[in-house]
Amino acid sequence: MLNLQTKIIVCLSLILLxxxxxxxxxxxxxxxxxxxxxxxxxxxIIEDSLITDDPVIRxxxxxxxxxxxxxxxxxxxVADVIERAPGVVVSRQGGILEPQSVSIRxxxxxxxxxxxxxxxxxxxxxxxxxxxxxPVQNIERIEVIRGAGAAVYGEGAFSGVINIIxxxxxxxxxxxxxxxxxxxxxxxxxxxxxxxxxxEDAGISGKLSGGGIYTGGSYAYTxxxxxxxxxxxxxxxxxxxxxxxxxxxxxxxxxxGSCKSSERGTPGIMEFLTPEARAEDAGYKVGLALxxxxxxxxxxxxxxxxxGNYSRYTNPDDNIDDSNSVLGLDCSADWKNxxxxxxxxxxxxxxxxxxxxxxxxTALTDSTGSAVDGTADQHSADLRAAFNMExxxxxxxxxxxxxxxxxxxxxxxxxxDGALSWSAAIxxxxxxxxxxxxxxxxxxxxxxxxxxxxxxxxxWPSGALASGNPDxxxxxxxxxxAGVYLSFPEPELHLEAVGFISTAEDLIQWMPSAGGIWRxxxxxxxxxxGAELSCVFSSRNVFDLIDIEVSAVYxxxxxxxxxxxxxxxxxxxxxxxxxxxRAGLLVTIVELLSFNIDASxxxxxxxxxxxxxxxxxxxxxxxxxxxxxNETFRLSAxxxxxxxxxxxxxxGYPIPGxxxxxxxxxxx
Numbered sequence: 001m002l003n004l005q006t007k008i009i010v011c012l013s014l015i016l017l018x019x020x021x022x023x024x025x026x027x028x029x030x031x032x033x034x035x036x037x038x039x040x041x042x043x044x045i046i047e048d049s050l051i052t053d054d055p056v057i058r059x060x061x062x063x064x065x066x067x068x069x070x071x072x073x074x075x076x077x078v079a080d081v082i083e084r085a086p087g088v089v090v091s092r093q094g095g096i097l098e099p100q101s102v103s104i105r106x107x108x109x110x111x112x113x114x115x116x117x118x119x120x121x122x123x124x125x126x127x128x129x130x131x132x133x134x135p136v137q138n139i140e141r142i143e144v145i146r147g148a149g150a151a152v153y154g155e156g157a158f159s160g161v162i163n164i165i166x167x168x169x170x171x172x173x174x175x176x177x178x179x180x181x182x183x184x185x186x187x188x189x190x191x192x193x194x195x196x197x198x199x200e201d202a203g204i205s206g207k208l209s210g211g212g213i214y215t216g217g218s219y220a221y222t223x224x225x226x227x228x229x230x231x232x233x234x235x236x237x238x239x240x241x242x243x244x245x246x247x248x249x250x251x252x253x254x255x256x257g258s259c260k261s262s263e264r265g266t267p268g269i270m271e272f273l274t275p276e277a278r279a280e281d282a283g284y285k286v287g288l289a290l291x292x293x294x295x296x297x298x299x300x301x302x303x304x305x306x307x308g309n310y311s312r313y314t315n316p317d318d319n320i321d322d323s324n325s326v327l328g329l330d331c332s333a334d335w336k337n338x339x340x341x342x343x344x345x346x347x348x349x350x351x352x353x354x355x356x357x358x359x360x361x362t363a364l365t366d367s368t369g370s371a372v373d374g375t376a377d378q379h380s381a382d383l384r385a386a387f388n389m390e391x392x393x394x395x396x397x398x399x400x401x402x403x404x405x406x407x408x409x410x411x412x413x414x415x416x417d418g419a420l421s422w423s424a425a426i427x428x429x430x431x432x433x434x435x436x437x438x439x440x441x442x443x444x445x446x447x448x449x450x451x452x453x454x455x456x457x458x459x460w461p462s463g464a465l466a467s468g469n470p471d472x473x474x475x476x477x478x479x480x481x482a483g484v485y486l487s488f489p490e491p492e493l494h495l496e497a498v499g500f501i502s503t504a505e506d507l508i509q510w511m512p513s514a515g516g517i518w519r520x521x522x523x524x525x526x527x528x529x530g531a532e533l534s535c536v537f538s539s540r541n542v543f544d545l546i547d548i549e550v551s552a553v554y555x556x557x558x559x560x561x562x563x564x565x566x567x568x569x570x571x572x573x574x575x576x577x578x579x580x581x582r583a584g585l586l587v588t589i590v591e592l593l594s595f596n597i598d599a600s601x602x603x604x605x606x607x608x609x610x611x612x613x614x615x616x617x618x619x620x621x622x623x624x625x626x627x628x629x630n631e632t633f634r635l636s637a638x639x640x641x642x643x644x645x646x647x648x649x650x651x652g653y654p655i656p657g658x659x660x661x662x663x664x665x666x667x668x
Contacts, residue, residue: 050118050143050153050163060145060152060161060425060445061087061483061498061532067167070136072586072594074624074638076661078142079131082162083600085144086498086532086553089580090131091649095233095656096187096215097264100132104146105500106528106559106576107159108508110454111475113149115163119287122156125309125326125359127454131162133237133260137179137191138209140165146532147481147500148449151399151423152386158451158477172197181636181663184656185217185233189663203247212238221646221654230654232265232275251292259284266313267654277315284308298337305330322362326455330355344391352383359455374410376459380452381405395427403450409458409470417474423447439487446480457508457520466518473522477504492538501529503562509573511609523609524563526573531556547588554581561609568609575650579603579617596624602647618647636663 063085065073075081079100083090089103101109114121114129122129142164149157174196181189191211198204214236220229243256259282266279287305294300307330312323332353339346359376386399404418425445431438453472460468479502486495506522513519533554540547559576561568572578584598600620607613624638640659649655 050115050145050161060147060149061443061481061496062146063144063534065142065144067140070139070142072588072596072624072626073598074596074622074626074636075136076638077132077136078134078139078162078164081136081142082131082144084551084553084582084584084598085146086496086534087146087160087530087555087557088144089555089577089602091575092655093650094230094267094654095185095219096132096183096659097213097233097235097237097262098132098267099130101128102131102162103576104144104160105502105530106557106573110156110457111158111160111451113153113156113158113161115153115161117166118163119303119305120154120156120330121164123283123309125311125324125454126456127156133239133262134164135191135211135239137177137211138166138193140167146498147445148423148447148477148479148502150403150421150449150451151384151401151447154384154401155380155382155403155421155450155452158449158475172200176668177665179211179663179665181661183215183661184659185215185219187213187215187217187661189213189661198244204244206242206244208240208242210238210240212236219656221656228654230267230656232267232277233656235262235264237262237264250294251290254289255287256289257284257286274315274317276317277313280310280312282310298335301334301336303330303332303334324359324361324455324459326357326359328355328357344389347388349386349388350384352381354381355379357455359459361459376410376455377408378452378455379406393429393432395425395429397423397425399423399447405452407452412470417452419448419450419474419476421448421450437487441485441487442483443485444480444482447478449475449477449479451475453508453520460520469520472508472520473506475504475506475508475522477502479503479528492536492540494534494536496532496534498532499530500532501527503527509609511574523561524566525561526559527562528557528559530558545590547586547591549586550584551586552581552583555579568611571609571611572606574607574609575605577603577605592628594624594626596626598622602649615648618645620645620647632667634665634667636665637661638663 065081065084070081073081073084076096077100079090079102082088082102087105091101091103093099102112103109104112110122110126110128112128114131142162145161147160149161153161174194176194177192179191183189191209193207193209195207196205198206216234218229218231218233220227237260239258239260241256241258243254245252245254261282263278263280266277267274285305285307287303289301289303291299291301307328309326310323314321330353332351334349334351336347336349357378361374380403382401382403384399384401386397388397389395399422401421402418403421405416407415423445424447425443427441427443429438429441431440452474456468457472458468458470460466479500481498481500483496483498487493504526506524507526508520509523510518510520534552536549536551538547538549542548557576557578559573560570561573563569580602582598582600584596586594586596588594598621600622602618602620604617605615607615620641621643622638622640623642624636627635629635638661641656642658644657646657647655
């Protein structure tokens with residue numbers, strides 16, 4: 001049956017491609033091409049952004065949040081921002097310091113490639129990033145790309161990409177910001193940043209930032225008919241980062257470093273609260289990057305870095321005290337060039353990289369689940385090429401990537417694996433001319449993806465409640481999507497409708513075994529499909545005072561076990577809501593005072609793959625107010641779940657009710 005679904009996907013994609021090409025032939029007059037094309041190489045720079053121009057005409061279905069949208073939303077972290085994008089669902093596990101996992105089109109959190117300024121930011125241990133730990137104070141914009149992008153962006157882009165672009169210092173003067181906030185449950189938040197020129201004559205600038213959160217309070221929640229209290233909601237988290245850039249001519253040399261540390265109570269494995277359990281995490285990363293523009297030869301970029309992660313989990317009730325330490329080295333090279341002519345633009349990007357990760361653990365597990373002290377090593381390499389052509393009213397972007405890995409585990413045989421990923425995107429703008437894009441754009445993508453299991457999946461410490469699985473196989477997928485975009489300038493109205501379908505083999509999912517122990521396993525074949533709708537309406541300068549923006553997104557997702565030998569064949573996978581959505585209203589008065597109110601809907605979610613248990617749907621309201629007293633001072637207030645809706649994101653993870661926060665910021 002899987003082969004049949006794969007054929008259906010290929011046929012649908014080919015039909016979409018031919019339909020788009022057919023539109024081009026019907027609406028455009030035949031073009032007589034000269035025997036010789038004359039192209040001129042144009043200046044091009046490799047940037048942090050994945051979307052260097054109009055997001056709509058780039059590969060993948062894209063949502064972009066700029067700095068003004070991030071600030072107006074009242075978001076506390078990156079997770080709060082991106083859940084406003086269609087197809088994105090964020091799950092919480094407790095208070096402000098507890099992890100927030102992000103899912104795009106039903107994928108797991110480690111199926112989403114998280115980048116900061118175009119560089120991977122995932123944990124070496126889990127293979128994913130906790131977006132609740134990434135503050136929004138220093139972010140210029142966030143790009144969310146939905147759909148498999150492994151061929152273009154890397155092996156981790158199984159279901160999507162999140163690229164976080166930080167603010168760059170462009171001022172000739174020293175600038176500084178200081179922020180402090182107080183929130184529910186005796187929570188304190190602080191952040192500071194200073195940036196500016198180090199040597200104006202030499203073209204050297206730098207930036208240093210840091211921040212932290214402390215929360216000390218417990219909170220009440222409802223379990224069944226009983227009122228209970230989450231007592232281990234306390235903890236702290238700190239982070240620091242800095243860097244310097246030197247720009248001699250058309251080149252740029254940068255050095256960067258960051259470190260973070262945290263300690264918190266943790267709710268434990270799903271369905272089993274652990275009121276005495278604690279989690280400690282620490283990490284660092286140091287990087288060196290060089291980029292240069294050479295005119296006709298294109299632009300080159302070299303990156304290298306060293307990073308480390310340390311984690312410790314203790315639970316006196318279960319006599320567990322396990323620690324894991326991961327060291328990572330990585331390097332990459334990119335080349336990009338572009339050629340422009342009167343007929344169109346051709347752009348070529350080639351990149352390659354190598355990485356090595358080493359795990360030292362007190363609790364590795366062998367294939368039987370028994371504890372094994374020792375190490376695990378993973379070597380990986382990749383090579384990618386992407387070709388982009390904008391020709392008349394047609395855009396075409398094929399890409400291919402080759403991934404290879406060698407893994408050596410304590411007590412197990414070495415594993416060698418690899419995969420070829422490919423993708424093709426085609427877009428058509430029937431009303432495009434030399435002046436503007438036009439109100440309508442059609443786009444379709446088809447591609448494959450590949451994902452290795454993480455150290456966490458392979459070697460989660462073996463205990464009474466959970467265990468890793470070193471026998472896991474890599475995940476693979478094939479999918480396609482098609483979107484229609486409409487945009488009108490006065491008043492501003494943007495409409496988007498996207499449909500998608502994909503199949504996946506050997507999808508990894510954590511589920512309880514017959515003995516009650518939670519363990520990841522490959523569940524065979526999965527078929528998913530759905531639709532994503534988005535609408536944004538803006539009216540500017542109402543009465544010459546007010547800007548109004550109304551937005552709404554809706555996602556429908558059907559993701560089912562498609563292994564005919566499975567007892568759960570045809571049933572929805574656990575914790576994937578079939579329906580989700582969000583609606584918001586933003587009112588800005590003379591660019592000084594803004595009000596934002598959001599309503600988010602999370603549909604019913606099954607808690608097991610047999611679909612016999614489920615969590616109820618939830619409707620959560622949030623609000624934010626920002627007041628710019630002048631160019632120096634800003635006051636903000638936020639209210640999360642102000643109707644005090646009682647709901648649970650995951651079994652055993654009670655979510656707080658009403659949460660509030662007050663913040664003040666000084667910019668110098």
